[in-house]
Amino acid sequence: xxxxxxxxxxxxxxxxxxxxxxxxxxxxxxxxxxxxxxxxxxxxxxxxxxxxxxxxxxxxxxxxxxxxxxxxxxxxxxxxxxxxxxxxxxxxxxxxxxxxxxxxxxxxxxxxxxxx
Amino acid sequence: xxxxxxxxxxxxxxxxxxxxxxxxxxxxxxxxxxxxxxxxxxxxxxxxxxxxxxxxxxxxxxxxxxxxxxxxxxxxxxxxxxxxxxxxxxxxxxxxxxxxxxxxxxxxxxxxxxxx
Numbered sequence: 001x002x003x004x005x006x007x008x009x010x011x012x013x014x015x016x017x018x019x020x021x022x023x024x025x026x027x028x029x030x031x032x033x034x035x036x037x038x039x040x041x042x043x044x045x046x047x048x049x050x051x052x053x054x055x056x057x058x059x060x061x062x063x064x065x066x067x068x069x070x071x072x073x074x075x076x077x078x079x080x081x082x083x084x085x086x087x088x089x090x091x092x093x094x095x096x097x098x099x100x101x102x103x104x105x106x107x108x109x110x111x112x113x114x115x116x
Numbered sequence: 117x118x119x120x121x122x123x124x125x126x127x128x129x130x131x132x133x134x135x136x137x138x139x140x141x142x143x144x145x146x147x148x149x150x151x152x153x154x155x156x157x158x159x160x161x162x163x164x165x166x167x168x169x170x171x172x173x174x175x176x177x178x179x180x181x182x183x184x185x186x187x188x189x190x191x192x193x194x195x196x197x198x199x200x201x202x203x204x205x206x207x208x209x210x211x212x213x214x215x216x217x218x219x220x221x222x223x224x225x226x227x228x229x230x231x232x
């Protein structure tokens with residue numbers, strides 16, 4: 001079956017612009033995560049969605065970052081007024097629900113964001 | 117707080133050698149989950165294994181084996197008879213229920229190069 005898909009695969013933007021990154025999770029996966037991977041910070045958790053519950057936003061680095069998940073499926077990560085330090089690979093992952101513990105998370109190919 | 121330490125930044129081995137990747141974790145929780153992921157040069161994170169804190173049985177899957185020891189807070193990964201296709205960055209990670217998200221906290225990764 002189809003895995004997690006993300007778009008665009010690459011995004012180059014100018015400092016100060018807003019960007020939107022999209023994630024399509026695996027069908028039937030109720031949990032969705034965003035992470036980012038950068039040389040300096042490694043892999044960092046950003047935000048988590050589970051069904052209709054309030055998202056866990058504890059990993060968002062600033063209020064310029066936000067995310068939503070519509071209809072329990074597709075998610076969009078928005079970065080406003082981008083800064084050069086936002087340059088990274090943004091990874092989306094999905095898993096079966098977390099009601100009975102941690103399931104394996106399946107990752108998408110990522111979106112490489114470059115802020116000039 | 118959770119923490120994962122992968123002390124080996126880079127390892128090089130000659131094909132067919134065995135290699136062990138070390139992972140040490142820190143957590144105050146009694147229920148947690150440990151993971152290994154592989155990130156080949158193509159970039160996509162690939163799930164390898166999940167272990168919960170109540171299951172200390174070692175596991176073998178083909179050329180891969182994992183040794184989980186709670187007494188030393190370690191979850192080491194051994195590749196037997198390494199192959200060039202094993203060349204990748206390997207990440208150890210921990211998840212706990214904390215806020216219910218089971219978000220992954222990753223180590224910095226170990227880059228394995230298998231030389232033909």
